[in-house]
Amino acid sequence: MARVALLLGGNQGDVKRTLQTAQQLVNSRVGAVLRCSHRYESEPWGFPAAERFSNQALEVSTDLTLHEVLDACQRIERELGRNRAAEAVEKASSGAVYCSRPIDIDIIFYDDEVIGDERLTVPHPLLAEREFALVPLCEIMRQRRHPVTGATVGEMLDALRNK
Numbered sequence: 025m026a027r028v029a030l031l032l033g034g035n036q037g038d039v040k041r042t043l044q045t046a047q048q049l050v051n052s053r054v055g056a057v058l059r060c061s062h063r064y065e066s067e068p069w070g071f072p073a074a075e076r077f078s079n080q081a082l083e084v085s086t087d088l089t090l091h092e093v094l095d096a097c098q099r100i101e102r103e104l105g106r107n108r109a110a111e112a113v114e115k116a117s118s119g120a121v122y123c124s125r126p127i128d129i130d131i132i133f134y135d136d137e138v139i140g141d142e143r144l145t146v147p148h149p150l151l152a153e154r155e156f157a158l159v160p161l162c163e164i165m166r167q168r169r170h171p172v173t174g175a176t177v178g179e180m181l182d183a184l185r186n187k
Contacts, residue, residue, distance in 0.1 A: 025085050028055070028093055029133040029165060031148075031157050033079040035068065036126040042104050043080050046127055049100045054093055055086030061160035069156055071120040081132075081160035090134045094144055097129040132161065136171040147171060152180045 032046050043063060051057045061081040068077060086093060105126040114123045132148045139146045147170055151157055158181040161168070166178040175183070 025055075025087055026090075026135045027058075027133070028084045028086055028131060028135075029161060029168070030054075030082045030084060030097070031079060031130045031132055031160065032082065032127065033077050033130075033156070034127045035073060035075040035077040035124050037105065039078045039126070042127050043078060046100055046104060046129065047080070047082060049103070050082060050084060050097070050129075053096045053100065054088060055084045057082050057084055059083040059164040061163040064156065064160050066156035066159075068122070068124070069154060070122045071118070073124045075124060077156060079156050079160050081157075081164055083164055090131070090137060090139060090146060091143065093131060093134065097131065101127050101129055130157070132157065133168065133171075138171055152184065155181065155184055158184065 030050065032043050034042055040063065047057060047060060059082070063078045063080045065076045065078055088096065106128070111123050111125060115121065130148055131144065131146055132151060134146050137146055158177060161177045162181050166176065168177045169175065170180065
């Protein structure tokens with residue numbers, strides 16, 4: 025069994041309900057949700073948007089491979105209204121790297137694996153720069169060490185806030 029850290033987020037529609045449904049679908053399709061943070065609100069990161077984001081971290085125990093977790097999470101995103109093709113058009117027209125969306129599920133950690141391929145990089149490469157990810161992760165796994173840097177999630181959050 026692998027331990028997976030996921031970050032759920034979104035800023036369109038009924039985000040509270042979408043995150044609840046996403047958590048239920050993760051529990052039934054990816055693996056048992058062991059721990060779940062509260063929802064945290066934050067400003068959009070990397071692009072302007074009127075709506076704030078809600079984010080929530082999950083720790084999941086799974087027997088799926090990393091790419092099976094990715095596939096399951098992307099299916100859940102699609103079912104809950106995420107349209108990556110429409111997002112690509114919006115990003116191309118605005119020049120932004122990111123845009124608003126009803127749901128996003130990021131794989132932050134998969135055990136202590138370090139993987140980078142054409143579909144996925146784990147641990148998430150921008151984790152140490154994203155307070156909106158570190159805050160909910162701190163709630164459920166403050167002492168979790170990054171397999172590359174060795175820093176704990178709590179240390180990464182403290183370092184970011186002290187910049």
